[in-house]
Amino acid sequence: MAETARQAWVERARNLLIGLLFLALAAATYRSTEFSFGDLITKSPNMLRILSGFTHPDFSLVQPTPASPFYEFGPLNLHVGLIPHFVLETLAEAVLGTTLGAVVAIPLSFVAAGNLMRRNPLGTVIYFLVRTLMSVIRAVPTLFWGILFVTSIGLGAFPGVLAISLFSLGLMSKLFSEAIEAIDWGQVEALTATGANPVQVLVHGVGPQVLPYMIAHLLYTFEVNVHSATIVGIVGGGGVGFLFLQYIEQFQYPQEAMVIIVVVLMTMAIDYSSATIRRRII
Amino acid sequence: MPLPLIRVEGLSKVFRGGTRALDQVTLDVPKGEFLCVIGPSGSGKSTLLRCVNRLLDPTSGRVLLDGVDLTRLRGADLRRARRRMGMIFQQFNLVRRSTVLKNVLTGRLGYQEGWRTLVPSFSAADRRLAWNSLNRLEIAEKAGVRADNLSGGQQQRVAIARALAQEPEIMLADEPIASLDPETAVVVLDYLRDINRSDGITLLCSIHHFELAKRYADRIVAMRRGQVVYDGSPQNLDEGAYRAIYGRLGRE
Numbered sequence: 001m002a003e004t005a006r007q008a009w010v011e012r013a014r015n016l017l018i019g020l021l022f023l024a025l026a027a028a029t030y031r032s033t034e035f036s037f038g039d040l041i042t043k044s045p046n047m048l049r050i051l052s053g054f055t056h057p058d059f060s061l062v063q064p065t066p067a068s069p070f071y072e073f074g075p076l077n078l079h080v081g082l083i084p085h086f087v088l089e090t091l092a093e094a095v096l097g098t099t100l101g102a103v104v105a106i107p108l109s110f111v112a113a114g115n116l117m118r119r120n121p122l123g124t125v126i127y128f129l130v131r132t133l134m135s136v137i138r139a140v141p142t143l144f145w146g147i148l149f150v151t152s153i154g155l156g157a158f159p160g161v162l163a164i165s166l167f168s169l170g171l172m173s174k175l176f177s178e179a180i181e182a183i184d185w186g187q188v189e190a191l192t193a194t195g196a197n198p199v200q201v202l203v204h205g206v207g208p209q210v211l212p213y214m215i216a217h218l219l220y221t222f223e224v225n226v227h228s229a230t231i232v233g234i235v236g237g238g239g240v241g242f243l244f245l246q247y248i249e250q251f252q253y254p255q256e257a258m259v260i261i262v263v264v265l266m267t268m269a270i271d272y273s274s275a276t277i278r279r280r281i282i
Numbered sequence: 283m284p285l286p287l288i289r290v291e292g293l294s295k296v297f298r299g300g301t302r303a304l305d306q307v308t309l310d311v312p313k314g315e316f317l318c319v320i321g322p323s324g325s326g327k328s329t330l331l332r333c334v335n336r337l338l339d340p341t342s343g344r345v346l347l348d349g350v351d352l353t354r355l356r357g358a359d360l361r362r363a364r365r366r367m368g369m370i371f372q373q374f375n376l377v378r379r380s381t382v383l384k385n386v387l388t389g390r391l392g393y394q395e396g397w398r399t400l401v402p403s404f405s406a407a408d409r410r411l412a413w414n415s416l417n418r419l420e421i422a423e424k425a426g427v428r429a430d431n432l433s434g435g436q437q438q439r440v441a442i443a444r445a446l447a448q449e450p451e452i453m454l455a456d457e458p459i460a461s462l463d464p465e466t467a468v469v470v471l472d473y474l475r476d477i478n479r480s481d482g483i484t485l486l487c488s489i490h491h492f493e494l495a496k497r498y499a500d501r502i503v504a505m506r507r508g509q510v511v512y513d514g515s516p517q518n519l520d521e522g523a524y525r526a527i528y529g530r531l532g533r534e
Contacts, residue, residue: 190375192439193335194448195392196363197358203402204388208379 021055053253054261061258083106083243083262093157095227097164099223103170106214108134108203109176116180130173138170146232155169160237164228168221175221179213180206216278230263285349286310287452287484288334290497293343295329295508303329304340305368305508311452316478318499318516319488322528324507327488331454334486335367336360365392368445368483372457374437380428382421382440385429389447394413410446415443418427435466442473446483453477454485459494471498511533 029035062081071078071085073092080088108130110116117127145166149159183206204259233241240263247256288311296305311317319327332338334345336352345352347363355363368389376385390398390408404412416422421438429437438458441532445453451494455474459467475498478485489495495502496516504519504527512523 144349155475159395165487182376184378186371186373187377189337189389190369190444191377193337193364193367193369193387193454194364194389194444195361196388197361197399200391200394200399202386204391205377208377212379 013235032235050248050253050256051255053255055105056254057257057261058252058254059114059258061255083240083259085234085265086240086243087262089157089239090229090233091226092162093232093237093239094222094225097229098168098218098225099159100161100165100169100222101172101225102218104165105172105176105268108232109180112173112177113180114177115185116206117181133171134173137166138174140167142167142228143231146237147233155172155236155238157238160229160232160239163232163237164225167228168225171224172217172221172251175217176214178212182213183209212281216282219274219278223271226267226270230267284313287313287348288486289344290330290334290343290347290518293330293333294334294341294381295326295338295339302467303508304343307510309513311484311501312320312450313383313484314478314482316485316500317462317487317503318495318496318501319486319492319505320495320527321511322493322506323490325505327490329487329503329508330505331369331456331486334454335364335369337369349392357365357382361392365448366451368448368450368453370438370441370445370455370458372460374434374441376429376437376440376462378446379428381428382427382432383412383416383425386415386443387442389415389444392448395512411449412443412447413448415446415479416440417507418446418477419443431500432461435469438462438466438470438474442477443493446477450483452484452486455485455489457487457488457490467494471478474498488505 003150013282060081064079064081068079069085071080071088073088078088090113110127112134114127117123142163145163147161149162153159168268187209188201188205191201192243196204229237229239230241230242230244233239233243234245237241239268243259244263247253290307290309290311290349293304293307294302305326307326307330313391317336319330321327329338333340334352336355340353343353347366351361352360369415387404387408390404392413393408394431401424405439409429413422416425420440421436421439421443424432424440427438432440438461442453442458453474458474462470471494474487477483487499499515499516502512502519503510503518504523505531506527511527512519
C-alpha cells in the first residue's frame, strides 16, 4: 500500500520536473528567436496589405491571352494562362522526379531490406552501406539539393527535377524497404519449400505482398513531390514558385493572391485524389 | 530390407542461444507410410520437419532422401530435392493476395529451369496439373478467389493442392490441423490419408492431437525434449506411454 503511494508520488514529481524543463526550454528559445508579440501587432498593417490582394485576386493570370506563351506537352501545344503555365511545369517536375526516383528506389529497396539481406556477412555489409547512403541523401533538404543543382547546372526545371528525384529516391527507398521488411515470412518459406529459386520467391511470394504498399507509397511520395516542386521554383528550380517569389518582391499582391489560390487548389485536389486511390488499393 | 524413402541419422539442431531442439534423432520413413510425429510443443517436431527440407540447417547428422544426403546439397541440387517434398504449414502460408489458382501453380516453380524462372508464367502442362490438384481437393470452384477470402479449412485444402501440384514423393505436414476447428481438422486429415493411400505419397506429419494421431497414423514417433521417446505402432501407445511422452500433463 505504502509502496504504491510512494511510487505514485515519485511518478508525479518526475512528470512535474519534465514539464518544468520544457517550459524553461521554451522560455530560452523565446528569447533566442527574438519572438515578439509587439512586432506581431506593429507589423500587422504589412500583413494586411499582402492579404488585401485576396479581396481582388488577378483572375486574368489564369486565362490565356494573345500574348501568353504556349506550354509544350509532348505533341501538344497548350495555350494556357500564365499561372497554369507554371503550374503545369511544377506538375511535370513532380511526375518526372517521382518516376526517376522510383526507378532507382525499387531495386535499392530490396537491397536495403534487412529480412532479405541480413542472412550472411556480405549481405549485411551491402545492407548497411545502402541504408547509410540513403539516410545521407534524405538528410539533405530538397531545397539544398535544388540550390546545389541550380548553381552547378543553371536555372530551370531540369535542376528542379534532379533535386526532387534525389530526395524522393531517399524517401521511397526507406518506405519501400520498410514494406518489404513487414512481409509475412511464412509465404516466403512456403515457396522456398516448393523448390523455387530466390528470383521466383521474390516474384511470386514477395511481389504480391509488397506491390500494393509500393503503389500507395509512390502516390504519397508524389504528393510530397508536388509540394517540393512548388518550392524549388523559389530557388530557381522552375515551376510556380518562381511566380510566387517574383510577385512578392514586386509588391503585386492581387497577383500573389492568385498564385496562392491556384497552388492551394492544385495541392488539395492532388492530395485528395491520391489519398482516395491509396485507400482503395490497400 | 529396401532403402527407406527418408532416413534421419543422428540429427541434432542447436539454435543460436544454445537451445538443443533436436538431440541425436534417428528414424526411417518407409515409402508409402503415414507417419505421425507427436509430442508436446517445444519437443522438436517442427524443427525435425524443417530440417528435412532444409528450411533449417541441422547442426549435425544426416537426412537421406533415397540414399542422397540432403544436408550436403546446395543451390539447384537442393531445389530439385525440395520439389520432391511438398510441405504443409500450420498457418497455411498461402500467398494471401494471390488467387487460389496462382497459389497452386507456385507448386510448379521448382520444375521451371533457366530463363523460364524469370518470367511469371506457367506452361499448359503446369496449369493442367494445378487444375487436377484443385479438383482432387474439391476446391476448383474457388480457383479465381483471392486466398485471403477463404476459410481456414479451405485455405489448408489449397495449401495441400499446392503441395500436390509438386507431384511429390513425400509430404511434410507441420501441424496441419492446429489452426482448424475439430470438424475441419478431420476433413483435412481425410484428404491427407486419401492422398497417402491412393497416390502412394508418403506422409510425415507432426501433430499434437494424440487421439487423431492414433486414428490416422500407420506408425507413431513420439518426441520429448528433442529426443525420440517412442517409435512404433499406434496400438501399443497406451495410457502409460502417453504419460511418458507428455510428462505429468493431463489428457487434452
